[in-house]
Amino acid sequence: MRPISLRRFIALGMICLSTVGCLVIWATEPIRRPKARPKDIHSDDILSYSFFQRPVLTSKCTRQLQFWTNSNVNGYSDDAIRFHCPGVPCEASIIANTNISTTKVSDGVVFFPEAKWSWKKMHSARPRGQKWVFFSRESPSMISPGVIPPMKYYNDSYDYIMTYRQGSDFLVEFGHYDETRPEVRADDDRNWATKKKNIVIGPAADYQFATWQRGNFIKELQEFVPIDTYKACIDSKPCTESEGFEEKVRSYKFSLALDISRCRDFITEQFFVSLASGTVPIVDGPAREDYERVGPPNSFIHVNDFTSVHELADYIKLLDGNDELYNRFFDWKKLGTVVSIKMADLFATENICPIFLRMHEDEMKIGTDVTTNRKVPDWDEWWWNSCSY
Ligand SMILES: *[C@@H]1O[C@H](CO)[C@@H](O)[C@H](O)[C@H]1NC(C)=O
Ligand SMILES: *[C@@H]1O[C@H](CO)[C@@H](O)[C@H](O)[C@H]1NC(C)=O
Secondary structure, three states, rough: OOOHHHHHHHHHHHHHHHHHHHHHHHHHHHOOOOOOOOOOOOOOHHHHHHHHHHOOOOOOOEEEEEEEEEOOOOOEEOOOEEEEOOOOEEEEEEEEEEHHHHHHHHOOOEEOOEEEEEEHHHHHHHOOOOOEEEEOOOOOHHHHHHHHHHHHOOOOOOOEEOOOOOOOOOOOOOOOEOOOOOOOOOOOOOOOOOOOOEEEEOOOOOOOOOOOOOHHHHHHHHOOOOOEEOOOOOOOOOOOOOOHHHHHOOEEEEEEEEOOOOOOOOOOOOHHHHHHHEEEEEEEEHHHHHHHOOOOOOOOHHHOOOOOOHHHHHHHHHHHHHHHHHHHHHHHHHHEEEEEHHHHOOOOHHHHHHHHHHHHHHHHOOOHHHOOOOOOOHHHHHHHHEEOO
C-alpha cells in the first residue's frame, strides 16, 4: 500500500465523517480497484462487464429465457417475444421450444414438467452461469418423477424454484388475500345468504382422477345434503377444474373445494374463486394451517375438523338454517379482499419479470461463482414427502 500523507489523511477523514460511502472509497483508493458499478448502468457497460464475469451469449444486451415446452403457453413460441422489465437494464426475451440449440444460447431455462428432457444432454448444452428454473403448478403426484434430477446432478441443476410451495423463489399463486384493501365497508351488514341456493356445489364425483377417495366422499356427503355437481372442461382442452365453476358458484352458499391431492401448500383456484365469489368453501387438501396461511381468517370449513361426513353435513345444515352464523364467514370482507389469479395471468410478461430481475441481480453479484451457488433442497423431503395420500 502507498503511504498516505498526513494532510491527505485529515482531508479524507473529514469527508468520511459524514458519509459511510466514503469508507469504501478510502479503503479502495490506494489500490485502484475497478469502480463499483452504479445501479442504473448503461447497457454497454453490462456487456463489457459480462466479458469477464460470464460468456456473452447474445450480440446485444438481451437476456433470453427458454421455456422448455412444446405446449402453447400464453402464445410464447419459437419466435422470441421481447419486452422490458422494470429494474432490468437488458431487454428480456422468451422463446418456448425444446430445441437444445436454443438452450446453448439462453441465459435461463424454465423446465415445464409436461415436457421431456435428458439431464445429460441439458447439462452438456448448458453455458456457464445459465439459470435453471424448476417449475410446477401441479403437486408431486400429478407430474413426472423425471423432473427431479438424478443423484449425480442433484446439487447442480435447478437454481430457482417456481412452484405453489411456500418459500419458492417465484411463488405460483392461484390467488391471495390482500389485507390492505377491504372489500366492503365496516358498516356493511348485508345478509350473504340472500338469494343463494342452500345446496353445495362440487365437482362431478367421477370428473377427474384424484389421489384420494374424492368421488366417494362426494357421494357420501350427497346422502345428507343436496349437492349440485358440475363438469368443467367439456369442450376446451387443456383446462382446469375451475373453468365453468366461477359463474355457477356465486349462487350457492357453499362450494366443495376439494383438491385432487393432499399435498402441503397445494391449494388451487377453487378456494380463491369461492371466496372472491361470496361462497364458503368446504376444503379438503393440505392441513388447515396451509389454508390459514394464504386465506382470510374464518373463511372456510375444513373437512378434517369433523370426525365423520355425517357430522360435517350436520354443520352445513346448521349454517344453512342460521344466517347469523353463516354471515360470520364473511366478516373478513371488511378487512381485506381475495384475488384469484388465472392461469393465463401467471405467464403474462409482467409476471415473468421477477425471473429476469433475479437473473440480473445474481449476475451482478461480483466474485460469486454462479456455478457453486445452486439451490439444494432435499428433494425427497421437500417434494416427494410433501403429500399424504
Ligand atoms: C433448433 O434451432 C436451430 C437454431 O436456431 C435451428 O437451426 C433448428 O432448425 C432448430 N431445430 C428444430 C427441430 O426446430
Ligand atoms: C449435495 O450437497 C449436500 C450439501 O452440500 C451434500 O451433503 C451432498 O452429499 C451432495 N450430494 C451430491 C450427490 O453431491
